[in-house]
Amino acid sequence: MKCDNCNANFTDGVFCNGCKRNMDFSCASISEAGYRKLGPERRASWRCPTCKLASVSPKSTKAPEVAVVEPVTMEMVLSEIRCIKTQLSKLPELLEDVKSIKNEIIELKAACDFNSAKLENLDARVVDIENKVLHIQQSDLNYSNDIALLKRDNINREQWSRMNNVEIKGVPLKTAENLFNIVECIAKVVDYTFPRTQVNYIARVPTHGSKQKSIIVSFINRYIKEEFVAACRARKHITAKDIGFLEDNQLIYINDHLIPEFKKLLTKVKELTKQKGYQYVWVKFCKIHIRRNDKSPVQIISKEADLNKII
Structure with missing residues (x-):
């Protein structure tokens, strides 16, 4: 768009309602911000400085227009009064609506205060529950530690009760066997003999996950038990054939029970x-x-x- 005053191109400007010309803000002698503040109606009737001066110039020979005032009649006054009365008739209803809204706001405020108090109470209870949960967790941890210690002590006691025992695996099972004779044969093979009076008891016991049964020998003297186990380990390999089971090369293992x-x-x-x-x-x-x-x-x-x- 071109300015009708300076012929310069512009993208935004003003339109004079007097001379019907488009002008940029510089030629119109008004800032863009000032023009925006005028509002739609004032912008529509805006006139440039030249047109404003022409409208107030004393050289103008145009006679001023005289406003024609219509006479005020009683009917006009009554009509205005009736209109005002009609508008005022709705005032009580509006007042009631305002009172109702005010009461609803009061009730809403009371409900908000109540809910706020409930939330504060709930927060306090949640904090209390969290503290109790932490206490329970700590207690559970302590109990778990105590249980682990008790379990460990129980395991140690059970193992301690077997300190004098020897477990012999791999000896073939046969009817009417004499377990004392079997143990004495093993003792002769490993070259370590001891009197039967040193044996507290001897028995076969099932082996977990196997059809075979181990031989448990409980010694009265722990040191004899340890010497017997050491002699068996020194021999390294003991087979069933070594203790009288002909043509049976099954290995025999002697260990702590x-x-x-x-x-x-x-x-x-x-x-x-x-x-x-x-x-x-x-x-x-x-x-x-x-x-x-x-x-x-x-x-x-x-x-x-x-x-x-x-x-």
């Missing part, structure tokens, strides 16, 4: 030490011993947590 928990732990220790390159794993005094090599110190594994020692 471990409780199931320690047997499971021993299996894990053997697997882990094999992976880590340990050379020695053995049981003595019902305790699991490990040693990486001849120059390494001996370590004792007595619980699951001790598996971390195997590195």
